[in-house]
Amino acid sequence: xxxxxxxxxxxxxxxxxxxxxxxxxxxxxxxxxxxxxxxxxxxxxxxxxxxxxxxxxxxxxxxxxxxxxxxxxxxxxxxxxxxxxxxxxxxxxxxxxxxxxxxxxxxxxxxxxxxxxxxxxxxxxxxxxxxxxxxxxxxxxxxxxxxxxxxxxxxxxxxxxxxxxxxxxxxxxxxxxxxxxxxxxxxxxxxxxxxxxxxxxxxxxxxxxxxxxxxxxxxxxxxxxxxxxxxxxxxxxxxxxxxxxxxxxxxxxxxxxxxxxxxxxxxxxxxxxxxxxxxxxxxxxxxxxxxxxxxxxxxxxxxxxxxxxxxxxxxxxxxxxxxxxxxxxxxxxxxxxxxxxxxxxxxxxxxxxxxxxxxxxxxxxxxxxxxxxxxxxxxxxxxxxxxxxxxxxxxxxxxxxxxxxxxxxxxxxxxxxxxxxxxxxxxxxxxxxxxxxxxxxxxxxxxxxxxxxxxxxxxxxxxxxxxxxxxxxxxxxxxxxxxxxxxxxxxxxxxxxxxxxxxxxxxxxxxxxxxxxxxxxxxxxxxxxxxxxxxxxxxxxx
Amino acid sequence: xxxxxxxxxxxxxxxxxxxxxxxxxxxxxxxxxxxxxxxxxxxxxxxxxxxxxxxxxxxxxxxxxxxxxxxxxxxxxxxxxxxxxxxxxxxxxxxxxxxxxxxxxxxxxxxxxxxxxxxxxxxxxxxxxxxxxxxxxxxxxxxxxxxxxxxxxxxxxxxxxxxxxxxxxxxxxxxxxxxxxxxxxxxxxxxxxxxxxxxxxxxxxxxxxxxxxxxxxxxxxxxxxxxxxxxxxxxxxxxxxxxxxxxxxxxxxxxxxx
Numbered sequence: 001x002x003x004x005x006x007x008x009x010x011x012x013x014x015x016x017x018x019x020x021x022x023x024x025x026x027x028x029x030x031x032x033x034x035x036x037x038x039x040x041x042x043x044x045x046x047x048x049x050x051x052x053x054x055x056x057x058x059x060x061x062x063x064x065x066x067x068x069x070x071x072x073x074x075x076x077x078x079x080x081x082x083x084x085x086x087x088x089x090x091x092x093x094x095x096x097x098x099x100x101x102x103x104x105x106x107x108x109x110x111x112x113x114x115x116x117x118x119x120x121x122x123x124x125x126x127x128x129x130x131x132x133x134x135x136x137x138x139x140x141x142x143x144x145x146x147x148x149x150x151x152x153x154x155x156x157x158x159x160x161x162x163x164x165x166x167x168x169x170x171x172x173x174x175x176x177x178x179x180x181x182x183x184x185x186x187x188x189x190x191x192x193x194x195x196x197x198x199x200x201x202x203x204x205x206x207x208x209x210x211x212x213x214x215x216x217x218x219x220x221x222x223x224x225x226x227x228x229x230x231x232x233x234x235x236x237x238x239x240x241x242x243x244x245x246x247x248x249x250x251x252x253x254x255x256x257x258x259x260x261x262x263x264x265x266x267x268x269x270x271x272x273x274x275x276x277x278x279x280x281x282x283x284x285x286x287x288x289x290x291x292x293x294x295x296x297x298x299x300x301x302x303x304x305x306x307x308x309x310x311x312x313x314x315x316x317x318x319x320x321x322x323x324x325x326x327x328x329x330x331x332x333x334x335x336x337x338x339x340x341x342x343x344x345x346x347x348x349x350x351x352x353x354x355x356x357x358x359x360x361x362x363x364x365x366x367x368x369x370x371x372x373x374x375x376x377x378x379x380x381x382x383x384x385x386x387x388x389x390x391x392x393x394x395x396x397x398x399x400x401x402x403x404x405x406x407x408x409x410x411x412x413x414x415x416x417x418x419x420x421x422x423x424x425x426x427x428x429x430x431x432x433x434x435x436x437x438x439x440x441x442x443x444x445x446x447x448x449x450x451x452x453x454x455x456x457x458x459x460x461x462x463x464x465x466x467x468x469x470x471x472x473x474x475x476x477x478x479x480x481x482x483x484x485x486x487x488x489x490x491x492x493x494x495x496x497x498x499x500x501x502x503x504x505x506x507x508x509x510x511x512x513x514x515x516x517x518x519x520x521x522x523x524x525x526x527x528x529x530x531x532x533x534x535x536x537x538x539x540x541x542x
Numbered sequence: 543x544x545x546x547x548x549x550x551x552x553x554x555x556x557x558x559x560x561x562x563x564x565x566x567x568x569x570x571x572x573x574x575x576x577x578x579x580x581x582x583x584x585x586x587x588x589x590x591x592x593x594x595x596x597x598x599x600x601x602x603x604x605x606x607x608x609x610x611x612x613x614x615x616x617x618x619x620x621x622x623x624x625x626x627x628x629x630x631x632x633x634x635x636x637x638x639x640x641x642x643x644x645x646x647x648x649x650x651x652x653x654x655x656x657x658x659x660x661x662x663x664x665x666x667x668x669x670x671x672x673x674x675x676x677x678x679x680x681x682x683x684x685x686x687x688x689x690x691x692x693x694x695x696x697x698x699x700x701x702x703x704x705x706x707x708x709x710x711x712x713x714x715x716x717x718x719x720x721x722x723x724x725x726x727x728x729x730x731x732x733x734x735x736x737x738x739x740x741x742x743x744x745x746x747x748x749x750x751x752x753x754x755x756x757x758x759x760x761x762x763x764x765x766x767x768x769x770x771x772x773x774x775x776x777x778x779x780x781x782x783x784x785x786x787x788x789x790x791x792x793x794x795x796x797x798x799x800x
Binding site: 409411415416418419425429433 | 600602605630631637642646647656657659706709710
């Protein structure tokens with residue numbers, strides 16, 4: 001028998017080198033990254049583009065013998081097979097004017113389109129109600145008289161009317177929500193004082209009369225502003241020839257979509273983005289901004305970290321440093337880890353039962369008994385939502401802190417003890433500072449989880465529309481009992497609960513993008529803090 | 543060897559001392575008297591119990607679960623295990639330097655005065671004086687006096703170990719325990735530490751564990767050879783190395799086993 005001679009050194013087979021497995025792992029990673037990137041890009045593109053002012057097409061659509069004119073922009077292209085099996089190419093057009101047409105969208109068969117043009121006269125008009133309208137301007141009615149479209153004065157007068165409207169709306173808001181709100185709050189106090197009968201009834205009724213008088217004068221002021229507003233208006237004509245008039249009070253913005261150049265459109269996009277970030281929502285949240293939701297999300301997440309950090313760190317210190325390591329501690333640890341796997345809605349139910357009804361009800365009973373049966377704290381609110389999420393994210397912080405503590409080298413602890421430090425001093429002065437970066441990692445993870453959580457919040461404090469923020473300028477300034485808005489819930493509400501889901505679609509993408517941005521920036525802040533601390537408490541290479 | 547006349551010859555008394563880690567006995571009935579203001583080296587192969595013995599002198603081994611001991615250790619006549627002795631105050635009298643230099647993630651200054659900080663002393667002038675004295679005693683002052691408030695991790699390995707020595711002596715202990723202080727250092731840094739040990743023995747009683755025979759001969763006055771948890775031979779360093787009485791000692795110092 002002859003022993004085969006080896007002619008080269010390359011005798012190891014591909015499978016023995018593990019090459020297929022390397023490829024498989026690489027493919028797994030690629031797949032994951034591609035999915036994440038794809039999702040992010042979709043949200044980025046759809047969310048970002050929803051602010052871009054699009055050109056408006058004027059379509060002539062034949063309907064049997066008549067020709068209908070439709071102005072709008074294409075939002076979707078679909079195919080539909082009718083009963084006879086004929087394939088129809090259809091486009092979905094956003095034509096606005098919901099007050100006239102009932103629906104903001106219209107499906108049009110491509111074959112019925114006779115012609116397409118982009119007349120420069122078409123304007124996108126944003127109103128307080130019924131969403132945008134697409135019209136051509138006819139004239140402006142001002143106190144000084146009528147300004148027809150096309151005249152040299154038109155642009156200036158329009159800008160004036162828009163400004164005037166904005167100023168007036170702000171004034172009305174301060175009067176109606178601010179001043180009249182304050183009066184009605186005081187009236188409630190008065191009623192309570194009258195009921196309790198501890199104060200002089202004569203002084204009370206004098207006060208009541210005073211309040212009533214200032215209430216009436218404020219109402220008069222508001223009515224005057226409204227009357228002045230009604231003197232100006234914008235009148236236009238729609239593509240299909242209907243005449244419309246929008247009073248200055250309801251007019252938000254007029255944008256010449258087809259006439260505007262690139263930079264004007266970019267400016268309008270920025271303008272829309274700032275409005276989206278800064279304004280309150282309107283019309284069942286489908287129009288306007290999401291500021292209260294941003295504020296609610298950030299506040300809730302920060303308050304949650306405020307609660308979860310001390311609890312988690314203290315628990316981890318006891319578990320790792322003081323508790324006698326044995327079966328019991330091991331079981332506690334298993335329970336803590338499993339807590340992270342409990343469905344979040346269960347935490348929501350628990351939060352509702354324990355925090356809202358039990359703790360909140362108790363607080364009401366002991367401290368706000370005079371307002372019962374109207375609950376103060378015994379109702380879902382931002383405090384209870386934060387506490388519920390703190391509970392939900394507690395395991396993350398405990399596990400991260402425990403790991404950070406146990407990563408502190410034994411030598412350093414012994415050195416501290418050998419210097420005459422007690423165990424507590426060693427933990428406080430040596431172990432904890434060295435664990436701070438690890439603990440912060442835990443908090444970052446907890447914040448990421450907490451900020452994106454929606455299901456439990458629906459039970460313990462999130463609402464579709466919160467008229468007031470949890471922090472404002474009305475004493476005592478911080479209102480932990482208030483309900484709040486949340487970006488995650490906003491997405492759910494817009495996408496699935498809104499009366500016109502199609503109209504809300506762009507805003508859903510934009511909100512999703514915003515939620516990602518908020519979570520990422522919260523995390524980035526925490527990471528920056530961690531890196532600074534890491535430098536300060538850098539552990540030696542040993 | 544120059545020894546102060548007031549030095550007590552039996553400053554540390556290890557009296558029939560045995561020590562167990564759970565089921566495993568690490569030290570068997572050791573009897574030895576360590577004199578004051580001298581350097582006593584503990585040598586022996588790995589696992590012979592020399593580190594265990596050293597770490598019992600400041601009760602560092604108490605931290606481990608399931609340990610127990612028999613016999614007694616006395617410092618200056620007082621038993622370490624006397625119920626009235628607080629372990630924290632004991633460790634203030636017995637400083638320790640470890641094999642791996644382990645400065646805290648703090649400035650040089652804060653490292654040195656750590657023992658004062660935990661003792662609650664915070665008078666600036668006292669702290670400043672202590673830092674200067676301890677760093678000078680550890681032959682480090684000239685090298686770090688301009689960066690006292692920089693991180694200790696910026697120092698070289700040898701400097702970090704000398705910083706650890708400064709930290710151990712800052713509280714003015716009576717005894718300084720050194721557990722292979724040069725094991726992680728290069729020869730030059732080792733030489734510096736050895737010079738330092740010879741300097742420090744005028745102020746402190748030093749017990750040093752070492753694997754390095756030359757180091758033991760260079761800087762110790764007395765040497766104890768431990769083997770399998772037992773004290774085999776203990777005497778003047780010269781005598782142990784030049785004229786060992788025990789065959790095992792001779793075998794170890796001449797390199798027949800390690």
